[in-house]
Amino acid sequence: MATDDDETTPPDDEPLEPVVKEPYAGRFGRPGSPLNRRAPFMTGLLGGLGLLLAYGIFLGLRNAAGILVLIFIALFLAIGLNPAVVRLRSWGVPRGTAVAIVALSLVALIAGGIVALIPPLISQTTQLIENVPEYIRSLQRNETINELVQRYDILNRVSNALNAGTVGNAVGGVVGVGRMLAGTVFNLLAVLVLTIYFMASFDRIRETGYSLVPASRRVRVRLLTDEILTKVGAYMVGAISIAVLAGASTWFLAVILGLAYPFALAVVVAVTDLIPQIGATLGAIVVSLVGFASSLSDGIVCVVFFVIYQQIENYLIYPNVMRRSVKVSDVAAVVAALLGVALFGVVGALVAIPMVAAIQLIMREVVIPSQEAR
Structure with a gap:
């Protein structure tokens, strides 16, 4: 005998129909269907927002280019000076003390260079100002110059040129020079402070970068990156050694010729x-x-000396030092330096050779084995 339950219960082999819940109807009515993301309007809107975002990022990078360059230089210097910190730590010196020693040594070198350069500049300028009246009197005693002054009415032209406009331009030029000097000092201080901060937190920054790499590749990335950082430090040591050799050679030349301020020139x-x-x-x-x-003879000797020395440095000293320290071929070193200067100026020249060393390492250890495995 059939019951009500038999009539309402569906057979076991028939699937139950899903229960569709009606949208909740609040005081403002039921919500409509979601927007179609593939609709032309939505596609154009998202594309336009993407272009605006990309343009905003471009403007931000362009406006912050100067600061980003300073940060990059400071990071490069910190990587180059880190081997000195590591060496001091291997002698049992705490990291903070090691960073302080390296930073103070860097400041002492900069201060020594400034102290060596400023007195000659001041003394030479003072001598020039003191000798200006004598130069004018000697010119006035020259009949040829007096004739030219009268013929071309130079005095009147000079007096007419010294008007308010030219004085204002001169003052503006002086202000511009002052701003340039202030900007240079600010950039040097910013690079110095950032370099110290990067050296102090170098291990933490490196470990943070490694933690962003997948764990399956972290060991290999760590080994490759540590080798690249070692090459950057070796490049800094090699570049400083070449610079010291050039300065010592200049000092010997200046002492032999009897030039003023040989240490400053070095x-x-x-x-x-x-x-x-x-x-x-x-x-x-x-x-x-x-x-x-x-003297004329001293100038000729200096020109001949530097022409010969630069040929020796460019084709003998520099390639050999870079080959032993960074392990970059002679051709690659020269080509990288030229391309770095052409593309990014002084900053490109500084990082060109370490970059080539890093590319060679990645090609040898990653790209070539991957191609051979295919």
């Missing part, structure tokens, strides 16, 4: 020699000008 050459490709030429120009100011 500091100028050593500092500028840290800039690949163009730095040695800048230092040679400064020393040669000082030589010509001393």
